[in-house]
Amino acid sequence: MNKKDLFSRQNEETERLRKKFGDLLKGVRGTIEVGPGWIPLLEDLLGRLAELSTTEEPIEITCIKEKFAGLRVYLEAFESLDEVSTAILLAEIESYSTCELCGATEEVATCSIEGWLKTYCAACTKEEDGKPTKRIPVTLTRGLTTKVIKAG
Numbered sequence: 001m002n003k004k005d006l007f008s009r010q011n012e013e014t015e016r017l018r019k020k021f022g023d024l025l026k027g028v029r030g031t032i033e034v035g036p037g038w039i040p041l042l043e044d045l046l047g048r049l050a051e052l053s054t055t056e057e058p059i060e061i062t063c064i065k066e067k068f069a070g071l072r073v074y075l076e077a078f079e080s081l082d083e084v085s086t087a088i089l090l091a092e093i094e095s096y097s098t099c100e101l102c103g104a105t106e107e108v109a110t111c112s113i114e115g116w117l118k119t120y121c122a123a124c125t126k127e128e129d130g131k132p133t134k135r136i137p138v139t140l141t142r143g144l145t146t147k148v149i150k151a152g
C-alpha cells in the first residue's frame with residue numbers, strides 16, 4: 001500500500017469512527033493517528049467503551065495514537081476505571097500482533113523501521129520493488145506483550 005492510499009484510507013476510517021462514536025471522541029484533539037489495519041480492533045474497543053460510558057459518568061477519550069508500535073488510548077480522569085482500563089489494555093495487547101497497515105495477524109512483528117518502532121507484517125515491510133526494507137525485529141518487555149520475534 002503506498003503512503004497516499006494509506007493516509008486517505010486512514011482519514012476515511014477515522015472520520016467514520018468520529019461520526020459513529022461522536023460522544024466518546026468529541027474530546028480527541030488532533031487526528032486519530034492509527035493505521036487502517038488497527039481500525040477493526042479500535043472500533044471493537046470503542047464499542048465496548050460506549051457500553052461502559054454512562055450519562056452520570058461519561059467516558060471522554062482525549063487521544064488515540066500509535067506509540068512505540070502499540071495502540072494507545074488516553075482518557076479524561078475517570079472513576080470506575082477497572083473495566084475500562086482492561087478493555088483498553090486488551091486492545092493494546094492485540095495491536096502488538098496485528099499489522100497496523102493491513103490488519104494481518106500472520107508474520108507480524110514489532111520492528112525498528114528506519115528508527116521507528118512499528119508493528120507490521122512481513123508483506124507490508126517490502127519496498128515497492130519487492131525487496132524487504134531494513135526491518136529489525138525487537139523484543140518488547142512489557143508484561144503480557146513480551147515475545148521473541150524471529151528475523152523476517
Ligand SMILES: [Zn+2]
Pocket residue numbers: 099100101102103104120121122123124
Ligand atoms: Zn501488513
